[in-house]
Amino acid sequence: MTRLKTGGVEHVDNAPTLEVSDVSVVYASGTNGLTSMSSRLPDGNHYALEDISFRVDAGRQVAVVGPNGAGKSTLFKVIVGTIKPNKGSVNVFGHDPDCHICIAYVPQRNQIDWAFPVTVEDVVMMGRVGQIGLFRWPRRQDWQIVRESLDRVHASHLAKKQIGELSGGQQQRVFIARALAQGADLLLMDEPFSGLDAPSHDAILDILGSLRGDAVTVMVATHDLNLAGEYFDLVMLLNQHIVAYGLVDEVLTSPNLMRAYGGHMHVVEGQEESLMITDSCCDHGEEITV
Amino acid sequence: MELIGLFLDPLGYSFVIRALLAAIVVGIVCSVLGTYIVLQGMAFFGDALAHTILPGVVVAFLLGWPLAIGALAMGILTALGIGALTSRGMIKEDTAIGVIFAGFFALGVALLSVTGNYTIDLAHFLFGNLLGVSTTDLIVTLLLGGIVLSVIFLFYKEFLVISFDPILATTLRLPTGFLRYLLLVLIAVTIVVALQVVGIALMLAMLVTPAAAASLLTRRLPSMMLVAAFIGAISGVTGIYASFHLDIATGPAVVLAASVIFLIVFLIAPGRGVVWTRVRSQV
Numbered sequence: 001m002t003r004l005k006t007g008g009v010e011h012v013d014n015a016p017t018l019e020v021s022d023v024s025v026v027y028a029s030g031t032n033g034l035t036s037m038s039s040r041l042p043d044g045n046h047y048a049l050e051d052i053s054f055r056v057d058a059g060r061q062v063a064v065v066g067p068n069g070a071g072k073s074t075l076f077k078v079i080v081g082t083i084k085p086n087k088g089s090v091n092v093f094g095h096d097p098d099c100h101i102c103i104a105y106v107p108q109r110n111q112i113d114w115a116f117p118v119t120v121e122d123v124v125m126m127g128r129v130g131q132i133g134l135f136r137w138p139r140r141q142d143w144q145i146v147r148e149s150l151d152r153v154h155a156s157h158l159a160k161k162q163i164g165e166l167s168g169g170q171q172q173r174v175f176i177a178r179a180l181a182q183g184a185d186l187l188l189m190d191e192p193f194s195g196l197d198a199p200s201h202d203a204i205l206d207i208l209g210s211l212r213g214d215a216v217t218v219m220v221a222t223h224d225l226n227l228a229g230e231y232f233d234l235v236m237l238l239n240q241h242i243v244a245y246g247l248v249d250e251v252l253t254s255p256n257l258m259r260a261y262g263g264h265m266h267v268v269e270g271q272e273e274s275l276m277i278t279d280s281c282c283d284h285g286e287e288i289t290v
Numbered sequence: 291m292e293l294i295g296l297f298l299d300p301l302g303y304s305f306v307i308r309a310l311l312a313a314i315v316v317g318i319v320c321s322v323l324g325t326y327i328v329l330q331g332m333a334f335f336g337d338a339l340a341h342t343i344l345p346g347v348v349v350a351f352l353l354g355w356p357l358a359i360g361a362l363a364m365g366i367l368t369a370l371g372i373g374a375l376t377s378r379g380m381i382k383e384d385t386a387i388g389v390i391f392a393g394f395f396a397l398g399v400a401l402l403s404v405t406g407n408y409t410i411d412l413a414h415f416l417f418g419n420l421l422g423v424s425t426t427d428l429i430v431t432l433l434l435g436g437i438v439l440s441v442i443f444l445f446y447k448e449f450l451v452i453s454f455d456p457i458l459a460t461t462l463r464l465p466t467g468f469l470r471y472l473l474l475v476l477i478a479v480t481i482v483v484a485l486q487v488v489g490i491a492l493m494l495a496m497l498v499t500p501a502a503a504a505s506l507l508t509r510r511l512p513s514m515m516l517v518a519a520f521i522g523a524i525s526g527v528t529g530i531y532a533s534f535h536l537d538i539a540t541g542p543a544v545v546l547a548a549s550v551i552f553l554i555v556f557l558i559a560p561g562r563g564v565v566w567t568r569v570r571s572q573v
């Protein structure tokens with residue numbers, strides 16, 4: 001694959017891909033958005049994220065799990081740079097996220113207007129817009145990159161389709177292709193597996209596996225604890241603060257899950273100890289055997 | 291011969307020709323910009339902006355300045371005002387738009403009521419004065435319309451990204467704040483351009499209706515813009531002929547033409563129209 005010019009600032013040598021230090025985000029209750037309201041903290045506002053510190057080294061693939069409202073999406077938006085933390089700092093390759101165009105974010109599928117009049121290749125080309133620059137049009141090289149990116153997610157045959165005509169799994173793959181076209185070194189995906197069938201899961205996991213060769217760092221927010229445990233290098237258990245972060249076996253233990261999921265978890269007695277986690281606003285609970 | 295006469299007779303009047311040209315330009319500009327208004331769900335905002343510019347336009351009109359200056363000033367003031375009201379999180383955006391919309395519109399009407407020619411001027415601002423388009427008006431319309439279309443063309447891919455996926459726009463480090471204000475300024479300028487054709491009260495139809503019809507017929511943004519422009523221009527021409535022959539007010543006639551086209555498309559659009567889906571469900 002053509003090596004993409006990354007754009008943005010130079011990456012600092014030996015800096016971790018991502019370093020988050022003491023980040024807190026205050027959620028302003030009573031409004032439909034996040035705003036900076038640090039001055040009015042005591043009046044019924046609460047933390048969306050509290051004292052979050054962690055680092056991710058290049059090429060690692062991290063699953064971020066936690067109950068609904070745990071702050072997974074907020075954390076991703078802080079890393080991307082669309083939400084400014086009220087406290088703390090985020091460093092990507094040694095700089096503020098705002099300096100980079102190598103951070104790609106794949107939104108939850110319900111955040112996208114699938115009736116929007118764009119084709120698959122139009123969407124992937126959007127990833128190139130930062131590099132193409134103002135007042136210029138896509139060059140032959142950009143179209144070449146779009147084709148290669150679609151090829152890598154096995155979606156070349158969908159190039160001319162309107163995005164609403166795709167299945168859920170195809171939609172996710174197209175957005176991964178857009179991230180590749182963007183030249184992403186850090187890829188954040190928000191609930192990419194929700195609502196997808198098993199073959200679609202596997203297709204996405206295969207693609208994520210192929211990214212290891214390019215040292216792309218991946219963070220995926222997911223509800224699926226089994227998937228997080230089986231596939232990812234590292235797991236972060238999040239519920240406003242980091243309950244645990246590290247290797248799967250150290251993180252997905254019953255005491256940690258109890259702390260993260262609290263009242264939404266029932267211990268089911270069985271031959272092996274197993275936990276049943278039911279998330280109040282999801283149509284299906286997650287089950288994990290520990 | 292009868293039919294040709296229906297078509298050619300109005301062209302004997304120079305004011306009709308000027309009106310036709312103005313309506314075509316406005317139809318195209320409003321509809322192309324309108325695709326972004328439709329895609330970003332900004333219809334209410336567009337309607338509000340059309341109303342809030344009234345005091346600016348009235349002041350410019352009374353002082354003999356170009357109307358565009360007053361409209362732009364008010365457009366920017368509106369955007370800042372909505373931002374200021376919502377930034378503290380105590381008022382929702384649509385409520386803030388509503389408050390500012392009504393307040394400024396009342397101010398505009400109040401300012402206009404001080405003048406002697408109140409009712410006629412108000413009617414022209416509200417519903418347009420297409421048959422009163424002068425050569426100077428036509429030149430200004432062409433100039434401003436050309437500027438709006440050029441800016442849309444120059445920032446095509448950036449506007450596409452912020453409309454489709456604002457977070458992507460951030461990760462690509464596009465100047466999102468600038469682009470949002472630019473779009474707003476374009477809407478304000480377009481409203482000024484369209485003021486004489488359809489007026490404030492019917493502005494929203496020109497911004498939204500052709501683009502909405504086009505959205506049912508196309509699946510890529512460039513074709514949506516072209517089809518919307520075509521529908522907008524046809525609506526303008528049809529409206530003026532209807533107005534001439536049926537002796538109805540011109541602005542409303544243009545809007546009615548656009549509405550009828552929308553209705554036809556809504557019913558019979560290939561693959562997506564109501565009739566189409568009903569027939570298919572029975573096969």
